[in-house]
Amino acid sequence: MKNKPHHEDLGHGITMIDAQLYRQGQVSTYLVVQDDRAAFVETGTAHSVSGLLEVLDLKGIPRENVDYVIPTHVHLDHAGGAGALMQHLPNARLVIHPRGARHMIDPSKLNAGAAAVYGETQMERLFGRIIPVSEDRIIEAHDGFELDFNGRPLRFLDTPGHARHHFCVVDETGDGIFSGDTFGLSYREFDTENGPFVFPTTTPVQFDPDALHASVDRLMGQGLSYMYLTHYSRVGDLPRLQADMHQLIDAFVAMAREHAHAGTARHAKLCREMMTLLLQRARAHGCTLPKADMTRLLGPDVGLNVQGLGVWLDKEMGAE
Template sequence: MTQVHYEDLGHGITMIDAQLYRQGQVSTYLVVEGDRAAFIETGTAHSVPAMLAVLEEKGIPRENVDFVIPTHVHLDHAGGAGELMRHLPNARMVIHPRGARHMIDPEKLNASAANVYGEEEKERMFGTVVPVPAERVTEAGEGDELDFNGRRLRFMDTPGHAKHHFCVVDEGGDGIFTGDTFGLSYREFDTERGPFVLPTTTPVQFDPEALHHSVDRLADQGLSYMYLTHYSRVGDIARLREDMHRLIDVYVDMAWAHADEGEARHDALCEDMMQVLIERLREHGCKLPEARMRELLVPDVDLNVQGLEVWLDKQTQES
C-alpha cells in the first residue's frame, strides 16, 4: 500500500492526508454511506495514489465511488480531480458553476500554475491537471442537493475566498466541508483551548465583506464540526467564528496601513502578519518556539499577503 496518513473521524468520514507541501497541511475526505463512497477535495495529481490506496484498504471497489466533489478549483483542492476520475468509472464530478469550465478544459489552470511556479516546479508540486469529460460534470449552486445513497449533501455558495467556491453541508456527518472558507487550522497549533484558526486570503478573489458573510452562514447552520481542507476536523465553532472575523478585519486594516509603501509593501505586510499571528498564537497558549511557528506559517503568510495586495490594488484603482 502507498504510504499514507489517514484518520477515521466517525460518521463514515475518513480524512486522508493529500501529501502536498508537508504532512498535516492538506486534507481530502472519503465519505462512505452504506456500500457507496464519495471523495470531497482531491489534492493534486500526486495525491491520487494515496486516495486509491485508502479505498483498497477499506475494501471499497472503485466502481462504488459515486461522486468527486472539489470545493473550488484551486490546485490544492481540485488539481487531482481529473486524474482521480480516470480511476473511478462511475463517479461524477460535482463543482461550482463558475469552476466547471476549468475542470473540463484546465489549460488556464495549468498555464497559471506554470507561470507562478515555473513548469518544472509546477509539475513537482501539482502534476498535470487532467481534463474531466463534460458529460461527467454536474454543476451545483446555492441550495442544490445530492442524494448520496440516502444521505443528503447540500451546497452553499460561499464567496469571499474565491467566487467559484461552495461548501458542502453534511448533516449525516454533523458538519460542513468548508474548503478554505472557514480558514486554516493546523494541528500543531492546538492547545488546551482547542484549535487555532486563521483566514486564507490567497489570490486573486479575496473579498472581506463576502468572506465575513460566508463565515456567518456556515456557523449559523448549527452543526458541530467544520471539516477543513487545511487541516482536518475542528469543533468549537462559535469561538472560531469570532476569531475569523477579528483576523479578517486585522488583515484589511494591515493592508490599508501599508498601501503606499511601493516595493517595500510586500515584505512589510509579511512581517506584520507574521507578528500578529505569532502574538495570537502565544495568547492561544501555543508553546512552540517562534522559529517553528514561522516555519509553519511562512507559506500561508506569503500567499495571504499576495491576495491582500491584489485586493488592495483593486480598491485603490476603483477609488
C-alpha cells in the same frame, strides 16, 4: 507515492486522508462512505491520487462504487487531482461550482497560471498535470443544490470570499460542513488545551472581505458542530473560531490599508506585520512551539495571504 498516506477515521463514515502536499498535516481530503457507496471531497493534486485510492482499497470499497468527486473550488490543492482521480473511478461524477466547471473541462488556464507562478518544473513537482474531465461527467452545484448520496443528503452553499468559485458542502449526517478554505486554516500543531487555532486564508486572486464575513456567518447559521477543513482536518469549538475569523479578517484588511502606499516595500512590510500578529495570537492561545517552528509552519501561508491582500488592495484603490 513513496509514503503510505496518513489517514484518520472521524466517525460518521468520514475518513480524513492527508494529500501529501507540501508536508504532512497541511492538506486534507475526505473519503465519505454511506453503506456500500463512496464519495471523495477534495482531491489534492495528481500526486495525491495513489494515496486516495490506497485508502479506498484498504476500506474494501470497489472503485466502481465511488459516486462523486467533490472539490470545494478549483485551486490546485483542492481540485488539481480531480481529472486524474476520475480516470480510476468509472462511475464517478464530478460535482463542482458553476464558475469552476469550465476550468475542469478545459484546465489549460489552470495549468498555464500555475506554470507562470511556479515554473514548469516546480509546477510538475508540486501538482502534476491537471487532466480534463469530460463535460458529461460534471454536475454543476448551484447555491442550495442538494445531492442524494445513497440516502445521505449533501447540500451545497455558495460561499464566496476566498474565491468566487467556492462552495461548501453541508453534511448533516456528519454533523458538519466541508468548508474548503472559507472557514480558514487550522493546523493541528497549534492545538492547545484551549482548542484549535484558526486564521483566514486571503490567497490570490479573489479575496473579498465582506463576502468572506458573510460566508463564515452563513456556515455557522447551519447549526452544526464541526468544520471539516481542507487545512487541516476536523475542528469544533466553532463559535470561538467564528469570532477569531472575523477579528482576523478585519485585522488583515486594516494592515493592508495602512501600507497601501508603501510601494515596493509593501509586500515585505505586510509579511512582517502579519507574521507578528499570528505569532502573538498563537502565543496568547497557549502554543508553546519554538518561534522558529511556528514561523516555518506559518511562513508559506503568510506569503500567499499577503499576495492576495495586495491583489485585493490594488483593485480597491483602482476603484476609488
